[in-house]
Amino acid sequence: MDRPVEPGHFSACEARLDKHIAGLCSVDFPVAVVLPAGGSGERTGLLTPKQFCTFLNRPLISYTIQTFERVPWIQSIVVVVAKESLDLMMDIIHRFHHRNVLVVHGGSTRHRSIFNGVRALSEGEDGTARIKPKVVIIHDAVRPFVEEDFLLKITMAAKEQGAAGAIRPLVSTVIATTLEGYLDHSLERTMYRASEMPQGFIYDVIYQAYQRCSESDFEFGTECLHLALQYCGTNAKLIEGPPTLWKVTYKRDLAAAESIVKETLSQSACVVTGGSAQATELANALQRSMSALDMEVDVISDLIGDNAKSLSKEWNFIQVSVHSSCFSEVGKTLSALEEADRALLHPVVIIWVYLNVSEDDSSANKPMGGEPAAMMELATRAKLGNILVYGIQLHHSEEATLWGRSVERVAQMSCALIRDRSPALTGQLLQA
Amino acid sequence: MDRPVEPGHFSACEARLDKHIAGLCSVDFPVAVVLPAGGSGERTGLLTPKQFCTFLNRPLISYTIQTFERVPWIQSIVVVVAKESLDLMMDIIHRFHHRNVLVVHGGSTRHRSIFNGVRALSEGEDGTARIKPKVVIIHDAVRPFVEEDFLLKITMAAKEQGAAGAIRPLVSTVIATTLEGYLDHSLERTMYRASEMPQGFIYDVIYQAYQRCSESDFEFGTECLHLALQYCGTNAKLIEGPPTLWKVTYKRDLAAAESIVKETLSQSACVVTGGSAQATELANALQRSMSALDMEVDVISDLIGDNAKSLSKEWNFIQVSVHSSCFSEVGKTLSALEEADRALLHPVVIIWVYLNVSEDDSSANKPMGGEPAAMMELATRAKLGNILVYGIQLHHSEEATLWGRSVERVAQMSCALIRDRSPALTGQLLQA
Structure with missing residues (x-):
């Protein structure tokens, strides 16, 4: 070795x-x-x-x-x-x-x-x-x-x-x-x-x-x-x-x-759920899928109090949201990492996973309103501080096979984004 | 060296x-x-x-x-x-x-x-x-x-x-x-x-x-x-x-x-324009930007006749479309590569660059209709044959600075996709 x-x-x-x-x-x-x-x-x-x-x-x-x-x-x-x-x-x-x-x-x-x-x-x-x-x-x-x-x-x-x-x-x-x-x-x-x-x-x-x-x-x-x-x-x-x-x-x-x-930086990730039941369920499913891809995953509800220690421990964060308005959570995580001067020596990755639970089928293949532009802007600012922000959108499905496949894709894309750490792809909202 | x-x-x-x-x-x-x-x-x-x-x-x-x-x-x-x-x-x-x-x-x-x-x-x-x-x-x-x-x-x-x-x-x-x-x-x-x-x-x-x-x-x-x-x-x-x-x-x-x-496979790319003036203009701009990123770029209108020799020469293709219906061109390039058994020894990359010239501002941040799903399907099939398909959408702008920035982003993302050859990100439609 x-x-x-x-x-x-x-x-x-x-x-x-x-x-x-x-x-x-x-x-x-x-x-x-x-x-x-x-x-x-x-x-x-x-x-x-x-x-x-x-x-x-x-x-x-x-x-x-x-x-x-x-x-x-x-x-x-x-x-x-x-x-x-x-x-x-x-x-x-x-x-x-x-x-x-x-x-x-x-x-x-x-x-x-x-x-x-x-x-x-x-x-x-x-x-x-x-x-x-x-x-x-x-x-x-x-x-x-x-x-x-x-x-x-x-x-x-x-x-x-x-x-x-x-x-x-x-x-x-x-x-x-x-x-x-x-x-x-x-x-x-x-x-x-x-x-x-x-x-x-x-x-x-x-x-x-x-x-x-x-x-x-x-x-x-x-x-x-x-x-x-x-x-x-x-x-x-x-x-x-x-x-x-x-x-x-x-x-x-x-x-x-x-x-x-890169391999050393990609051994683990911290999934932040925000506490909601749906986000937690997704986070637990991601934990299983990503473990199978050799990545150790911690699931926590937020980054405050005792959980703040993850900020100094992890190189990779996955922020799960069930409302697109929760995108602001990504901004908070970013600010906390910037304050801790966390990306001084190694680039840190934040992946925003947006779980779309909307029933409206017409939006099935579209990202929501102004988020892509807001994400690109945030990602551009973050990159200046050596923090790489990516987004992945997935749709909630009651159908177990479809849902399983989506979660699997989020896991694979997250692992790939974390391992590649490509600066050119920050700010993109990918579809799972 | x-x-x-x-x-x-x-x-x-x-x-x-x-x-x-x-x-x-x-x-x-x-x-x-x-x-x-x-x-x-x-x-x-x-x-x-x-x-x-x-x-x-x-x-x-x-x-x-x-x-x-x-x-x-x-x-x-x-x-x-x-x-x-x-x-x-x-x-x-x-x-x-x-x-x-x-x-x-x-x-x-x-x-x-x-x-x-x-x-x-x-x-x-x-x-x-x-x-x-x-x-x-x-x-x-x-x-x-x-x-x-x-x-x-x-x-x-x-x-x-x-x-x-x-x-x-x-x-x-x-x-x-x-x-x-x-x-x-x-x-x-x-x-x-x-x-x-x-x-x-x-x-x-x-x-x-x-x-x-x-x-x-x-x-x-x-x-x-x-x-x-x-x-x-x-x-x-x-x-x-x-x-x-x-x-x-x-x-x-x-x-x-x-x-x-990977470096050897990423030295050059072939941009296929379909022949339209707008696509050719974009292709020429990409050629300049990608050259500055150390990638040699050929611009051709199609892959038939004498141009078909690019199929056996290149590892990377960029297909430019000005109508989303031209997505079918990607399918043709894919089939030609599959027929030539081109990806037997090395993965081949196809990037579909969709130049959105629609005046409708409401579509500015959305990919068009059913294309993302069609792309994902095509990419999934292509991957089985060791061909990696990615998409990048950009919006036409009369404003020179905005347009220049978009072209620059397409160039950077194309170079990154070609160099990384990440299988997990195929089928995605990125935004430039």
């Missing part, structure tokens, strides 16, 4: 609490992170360096920063960027309200950049001393899905051994080539591993390794663990990491990252 | 013709392909082995087979599957009309499976001799995007050198570990390469290598190139391949593969 447990702070609360307690107990020393983000991203085939490529309205690097911000025992995050990306980086930090992030200029190579980041943790730009962390984690800006569990393992091993790094089994056989481009020999796959990120170091170990290493290391070296071994005699502990550690390298990896985030 | 030039036979016809001529000229000897497809796919985290995982209604392995079927100088394809997947494989071959495919039982290891496939090219099951190919290409069923150009390179190098294989630069540093799980040393990255697929062999070289190799090679070996070197003294020529050679390994890779195919 390469799905992250959670790229947000929204699932499996109890499990996390336990973990946090465990984490807090064992990490009783200061930990910082250095994220080198100076790469040019040639391999993506895109003009923008990959750490700044955007999906779901947010640059990749912001997802990675968020991952570390969620970890309560990490004190500070240093991002190292090329000079030309400094303004962009500051803008990202400001736009997505990232905290405890220090931005530092990169050097001409990866190692120089990392050293700049490491140094910034103990010295201010003016040379003043800062309180250095005990352990520093080095990670890539383009590996957004690292989990807290694994960071804890790396951190504890680094504290004990001086250095620790993530490894993965080799996906392909590694071969040595002759100068003429022929096979020389192939390596015994079981003897080798791919060295990945994150890596962790006792601060003084990585600092000294960089102070002692040669210009050639700074220029051509690729492996921090190797420098710690060569210059500090520190044998790094290697820990096998999950596939989620993978590095966004090519354009296709951005699509994969987007699909992982 | 990791986008394939074309996963279908639908783009850049002239360029391909040149390549085919070049290919045909140089490959004047029989070439066959062996696709080992017996893997269990543990790493995807899915129950289905990854070669049988489906996206856009088709299993991954069918995409790979199609890739080889498109190459005119490849005579036959041997797919090696586990016994329990035999029925599934035969069903896939039947369902997607694959030709020249021989299905063979796998062995207990990868090498035994490949040898079974290689042997089937020269001996029938009853031991009768078959005319063996000169060169055999070995490829993975889970690398669907290999390009003809690169297959030609591998084939020609194999013919000349006896063996040839694809290599890629290492993405991560490779390290050797101690028995206790510590860093032993890291390899000099520039000296090594990842060995990938495809690989090509003179038939007799790979056949003999397998006949001479040990049980231990069959059991634990990973590298065909290595066997050719060890048992036939053949030094394989190594050729750097493009990133598209990548192997679908994890669940996220399936999302990446789907996005690559």
